[in-house]
Amino acid sequence: MRRLLLALPFALLPLAVAHAAVEHDHDHEHEHGSLGAHEHGVGRLNASLDGQTLELELDSPAMNLVGFEHPATSDADKAKVAAVRAKLEKPATLVNLADAKCTLEQQELESPLFGDEPDHEDHDEEADGDEHHHEHSEIHARYQFRCVAPSALTHLDLASLFKVFPATRKILVQMIGPNGQQGAELTPEAPALKF
Template sequence: MRRLLLALPFALLPLAVAHAHDDDDHDHDHAHGTLGAHEHGVAKLNAVLDGNSLELELDSPAMNLVGFEHAASTDADKAKVAAVRKQLEQPLTLFGLAAAAGCKEDQQALESPLFGDAAKADNDGDAHEHSHQHSDIGAHYQLTCSNPGKLAQVDLAPLFKAFPATQKVNVQLIGPNGQKGLETTPAKAVVTF
């Protein structure tokens, strides 16, 4: 499966940013083996451009996207989760890609306990324990670009605008010019391959 394309190179990359919660003595749920600690306001993006294939993998605490991490029980919470899921289902509006590159979405996978996916924490019915659960949202997109030579950058400004609680995104890029890691913010939202 193409997911290996993302998993292997990123396992070899050094971390670009030191993580503030390394001394945290809580036992957190880190969805699908993500790098670093669960930190509100901070998301991670892996971007791989290989030939005409562009893969984007976003991993974010749910707090950044929906404003909470508990299971949606009220109608308002359920509506918020549904609205965020609908936004995440449209990667071409969340990530600014050059129109000349002709990128079209092939596949996507969205994962989160908030979307009804099984939580990775154990469910023993202890309400206190669940009130402290950290939920992440993962989004994996595979796109095909008819003219990948025109894809020189990815603009994350639409992502920051859609989810204003996201203060920075740590990006790992692999493209025709090699690999690099960098930090983006709403004021510095463009990354180049």
């Protein structure tokens, strides 16, 4: 199943290229040099439904979920990080899967804010030493569900995720389901995608 999720970005590469062409003038793209630009307010979700197995992989700037990207040093910041992690550890409250009778089998949460090693592909420091300007912490969440009634899963509904994390204004979704592959931009006003 993991092979299917890993193949998803390549299967939908034409959509990503078209989206990148539209967003080409975004400030962060020249800094990152890739299609996966770090953009506050925007997250990415890969979804795959294969038989009874549903896999979700969410990547988001920490700013969207926590409200900051710097290391949590104060008690208030540490409490925010802990609260966000607790919410991410309950994905059924973020994505509506009730009708499909899905149970969480595996999950992985990764972020420098959670104490994981930061990606070392970060930006070079400016000559003036202002490294705070260049911090871009990401939060990665991967979930695998076993769904007893996968045919009841007709929509991927992220309305709860947008409510829980209101700084998230758009989620770019790439999905493989029973009806093939598709991509969409979900927003709080249009939070669902049909499988």
